[in-house]
Amino acid sequence: MTGQQFLQYIFSGITNGSIYALTALGFTLVYNATGIINFAQGELVMLGGLSAIGLYRAGLPLPLAFVGALIIVLIVAVMFEQLAIRPLMAKGVLAQVIATVGASLALRTAAMMIWGREALPLPPFSGDTPIRVLGASLTPQTLWVVGTTIVIVLALQFFYKRTLTGKAVRACAVNPLAARLMGVSYASVVLLSFAVSGVISAAGGAMVAPISFMSYSSGALLGLKGFAAATLGGLGNPLAAVFGGLTLGILEGLAVGLVSSGYKDAIAFVILLLVLFVRPQGLFGGRVVERE
Amino acid sequence: MSTPVGFWNRNWGFITLAVVALAMPLLVADAYLLSILAFMATRFMVVIGLSLLLGQAGQISLGHAAFVAIGAYGSALLVTRLSMNPWLAMVVAAVLAAGVAGVIGIPTLKLKGHYLAMATLGFGEIVFILLVQLKGLTRGTDGITGIPPLTLGSLDFSQPRLYHVLVWLVALIVFRLALNLSESRVGRSLKALRRSELAAESLGVNASWRKLQVFMISAVFASLAGSFDAHYVQFISPDSYGITFSVILVCSVVIGGFRSVWGALWGTLATVILPEVIKRIHEDAVNLVFGILLILIVVLLPVKSGPLARVAHDVRCLFHREERG
Amino acid sequence: MPLMRLDGVSKRFGGLEALREVSFALHVGQIMALIGPNGAGKTTLFNCVAGADRPSAGQVFFRGEDVTGRPAHAMCRAGLARTFQHSRLFDDLTVLENVIVGRHCRTYAGLAAAFLRLPRHGREERESREQAMHALTRVGLADRAQDEAGSLPLGERHLLEIARGLATEPVLLLLDEPAAGLNDEETANLGHCVRRIRDDGVTILLVEHDMTFVMDISDQVVVLDYGRKIADGPPLMIQADPEVIRAYLGEDLE
Numbered sequence: 001m002t003g004q005q006f007l008q009y010i011f012s013g014i015t016n017g018s019i020y021a022l023t024a025l026g027f028t029l030v031y032n033a034t035g036i037i038n039f040a041q042g043e044l045v046m047l048g049g050l051s052a053i054g055l056y057r058a059g060l061p062l063p064l065a066f067v068g069a070l071i072i073v074l075i076v077a078v079m080f081e082q083l084a085i086r087p088l089m090a091k092g093v094l095a096q097v098i099a100t101v102g103a104s105l106a107l108r109t110a111a112m113m114i115w116g117r118e119a120l121p122l123p124p125f126s127g128d129t130p131i132r133v134l135g136a137s138l139t140p141q142t143l144w145v146v147g148t149t150i151v152i153v154l155a156l157q158f159f160y161k162r163t164l165t166g167k168a169v170r171a172c173a174v175n176p177l178a179a180r181l182m183g184v185s186y187a188s189v190v191l192l193s194f195a196v197s198g199v200i201s202a203a204g205g206a207m208v209a210p211i212s213f214m215s216y217s218s219g220a221l222l223g224l225k226g227f228a229a230a231t232l233g234g235l236g237n238p239l240a241a242v243f244g245g246l247t248l249g250i251l252e253g254l255a256v257g258l259v260s261s262g263y264k265d266a267i268a269f270v271i272l273l274l275v276l277f278v279r280p281q282g283l284f285g286g287r288v289v290e291r292e
Numbered sequence: 293m294s295t296p297v298g299f300w301n302r303n304w305g306f307i308t309l310a311v312v313a314l315a316m317p318l319l320v321a322d323a324y325l326l327s328i329l330a331f332m333a334t335r336f337m338v339v340i341g342l343s344l345l346l347g348q349a350g351q352i353s354l355g356h357a358a359f360v361a362i363g364a365y366g367s368a369l370l371v372t373r374l375s376m377n378p379w380l381a382m383v384v385a386a387v388l389a390a391g392v393a394g395v396i397g398i399p400t401l402k403l404k405g406h407y408l409a410m411a412t413l414g415f416g417e418i419v420f421i422l423l424v425q426l427k428g429l430t431r432g433t434d435g436i437t438g439i440p441p442l443t444l445g446s447l448d449f450s451q452p453r454l455y456h457v458l459v460w461l462v463a464l465i466v467f468r469l470a471l472n473l474s475e476s477r478v479g480r481s482l483k484a485l486r487r488s489e490l491a492a493e494s495l496g497v498n499a500s501w502r503k504l505q506v507f508m509i510s511a512v513f514a515s516l517a518g519s520f521d522a523h524y525v526q527f528i529s530p531d532s533y534g535i536t537f538s539v540i541l542v543c544s545v546v547i548g549g550f551r552s553v554w555g556a557l558w559g560t561l562a563t564v565i566l567p568e569v570i571k572r573i574h575e576d577a578v579n580l581v582f583g584i585l586l587i588l589i590v591v592l593l594p595v596k597s598g599p600l601a602r603v604a605h606d607v608r609c610l611f612h613r614e615e616r617g
Numbered sequence: 618m619p620l621m622r623l624d625g626v627s628k629r630f631g632g633l634e635a636l637r638e639v640s641f642a643l644h645v646g647q648i649m650a651l652i653g654p655n656g657a658g659k660t661t662l663f664n665c666v667a668g669a670d671r672p673s674a675g676q677v678f679f680r681g682e683d684v685t686g687r688p689a690h691a692m693c694r695a696g697l698a699r700t701f702q703h704s705r706l707f708d709d710l711t712v713l714e715n716v717i718v719g720r721h722c723r724t725y726a727g728l729a730a731a732f733l734r735l736p737r738h739g740r741e742e743r744e745s746r747e748q749a750m751h752a753l754t755r756v757g758l759a760d761r762a763q764d765e766a767g768s769l770p771l772g773e774r775h776l777l778e779i780a781r782g783l784a785t786e787p788v789l790l791l792l793d794e795p796a797a798g799l800n801d802e803e804t805a806n807l808g809h810c811v812r813r814i815r816d817d818g819v820t821i822l823l824v825e826h827d828m829t830f831v832m833d834i835s836d837q838v839v840v841l842d843y844g845r846k847i848a849d850g851p852p853l854m855i856q857a858d859p860e861v862i863r864a865y866l867g868e869d870l871e
Contacts (some may be wrong), residue, residue: 099590113574259554260425472733491701495670
């Protein structure tokens with residue numbers, strides 16, 4: 001592998017890694033607020049991508065299609081929270097897993113019925129003239145993806161650390177009862193977490209669509225990779241999720257170069273299983289995973 | 293204890309099922325219907341195993357399609373490449389499935405809830421990718437053709453009626469074993485640990501070991517089913533063993549109910565028959581209905597009265613979250 | 618030789634020290650009470666002793682053996698049974714079935730016997746049933762055997778947990794707040810029951826907030842405060858101990 005190729009694989013790794021990071025953030029937000037792993041998280045990413053594509057094809061200008069996709073997924077996420085998650089809060093892990101798995105199957109099938117089985121493209125946000133960087137080429141869309149990811153991560157950091165609502169959300173993650181006693185409404189924190197996690201996932205899906213197309217079945221893989229990323233970093237820690245996502249993306253990129261692109265998707269699961277076997281709390285996680 | 297009446301009272305359900313299942317070839321002439329019934333038997337085997345794991349022990353696997361695939365590909369490869377005796381190949385594949393389940397289960401069954409779900413989901417995906425990518429071995433998406441049908445002496449099980457009797461006989465044996473297990477000391481320990489692992493452990497149940505055992509048993513049942521399907525259809529390809537199939541399997545257990553292994557029968561009937569009906573209305577809507585059913589069943593079940601009340605009660609007891617101590 | 622001996626047992630959760638070098642000895646045939654204000658570390662100590670949790674430091678000896686960090690199911694086999702502060706009954710099983718689960722550690726039928734319904738499994742099952750009924754009789758719940766465990770009132774739930782523990786044939790029975798939420802009559806009934814069990818040869822270690830009950834029933838009392846043992850002795854001595862009184866000042870004695 002030449003240095004040029006190496007750089008190329010790193011670039012593509014960072015691009016995909018950003019999407020995994022956003023998906024992992026989606027997992028983390030919901031997990032922190034509710035203790036639930038949303039098995040339909042990947043489907044929200046897929047839905048973001050396909051909604052943007054659908055709206056664009058319906059004649060909306062690209063920026064409006066992007067925003068429209070965010071709104072659509074926001075609505076879906078909020079409805080899902082209200083209809084399925086809220087009644088399940090007291091019912092235990094098994095019921096939550098089953099319901100969110102059911103949601104992922106339903107959303108995937110619904111997407112197939114609406115948009116068909118083909119993988120669909122979206123035009124890049126600002127053309128596709130590659131930029132040369134040290135001999136490797138960088139598409140403008142990559143900059144969009146990475147840039148937006150950075151903006152989202154910074155905005156979330158600001159929200160969690162500086163705003164009152166953000167602090168309330170964190171209080172809930174640490175101790176729901178105490179937070180409730182302090183007058184923070186747990187229900188609205190959960191709703192907010194779902195909404196934000198939906199919007200972030202949708203943004204990821206809409207931004208990656210121009211790079212890797214999007215089909216009804218893309219969500220399952222994206223979801224698992226997002227979870228692998230979140231687990232690698234340490235479930236429950238947003239910055240670790242971002243780190244996990246980028247690491248996973250880069251490892252995948254290098255694996256494509258070193259092994260073969262066919263096995264690219266297996267990398268995430270090997271990492272996921274390894275982390276679960278060796279260090280279930282992840283690289284930076286302190287949270288106990290053995291809970292009853 | 294051993295009077296004929298007592299025996300009948302305890303076993304009438306099973307005997308009725310056995311008679312009906314084995315008599316089907318006499319009643320059904322339609323070839324399509326017969327193939328569905330044979331397919332139902334293998335589905336039943338997989339769901340029985342998953343019912344022990346999910347319904348009795350409360351552990352969820354989202355990668356059970358992979359164990360079916362291990363049975364199918366194990367049988368197909370051992371028979372077509374190594375000319376192994378099909379029956380022996382079936383056993384070898386099942387042992388392999390149990391071994392793989394052990395390797396996956398030892399670390400993950402110590403973790404709670406969603407980690408096993410994610411690990412099995414990831415495992416299922418890896419197996420799927422391997423089936424597609426190991427082209428030298430599996431021929432990728434083209435699949436493996438020319439798998440010989442099962443024979444035993446002069447009996448040729450490619451004949452639909454004969455195969456039906458064979459596969460249902462095996463399914464009934466698997467079902468009987470599972471029923472016996474659930475009513476035994478071992479089954480009771482599974483029920484106990486599903487309700488409270490802490491309490492079960494304090495009463496002498498080695499929870500990790502029990503969960504591992506039942507996970508391996510369910511893998512064996514799944515693998516057997518895969519082997520039978522492969523020999524019957526004589527063709528296999530990765531498409532049949534994706535995530536969706538795993539989720540449909542879970543769906544069968546959830547629809548059938550968790551209280552008893554009998555739920556596996558109701559769940560299998562529902563998930564085999566329902567698609568045939570839905571397909572007539574809308575070709576693609578089958579999985580949409582299953583997805584929504586999964587949510588509805590766990591979310592809406594607190595039904596106050598009516599025929600669903602009992603099931604609702606079961607599910608409520610099942611999902612009653614324990615306070616963390 | 619004491620039945621159970623704790624030697625400098627400590628337990629840390631992150632930065633929190635729930636137990637600090639607790640040592641005491643429990644002798645055969647005793648009823649010992651473990652008391653202390655809320656958060657003193659009583660349940661943590663139970664968990665460390667019963668194998669539900671592993672001490673961060675120190676050793677636990679049971680019947681002369683070092684059992685530190687052994688898992689709960691092994692402790693059960695070794696002869697230790699426990700009940701839980703918030704009862705952990707299998708609510709949708711019958712009272713009898715709950716107790717039969719307690720026979721698990723004294724029975725042996727494995728997968729083969731279960732799958733094939735071997736005769737020895739049948740024999741063992743019948744025996745388990747009889748033993749379980751016997752345990753129910755000991756706590757006075759025999760007539761509720763076929764009821765769903767979830768339908769029992771609180772007092773009987775505590776008794777059922779005790780019966781379930783007795784079915785494991787323990788030499789040491791750990792009771793975590795057995796009198797919590799009981800009325801006077803139920804508490805008195807519980808006291809008789811506990812004494813009877815002790816008279817049958819089972820040593821008892823209990824955590825309890827009901828001081829009248831504790832002082833009435835126990836031979837020895839160990840007092841914990843902020844994870845530290847501050848007193849250890851017969852009830853009358855404990856009642857007069859200035860440090861114990863100080864620890865409880867401002868605390869509800871309930």
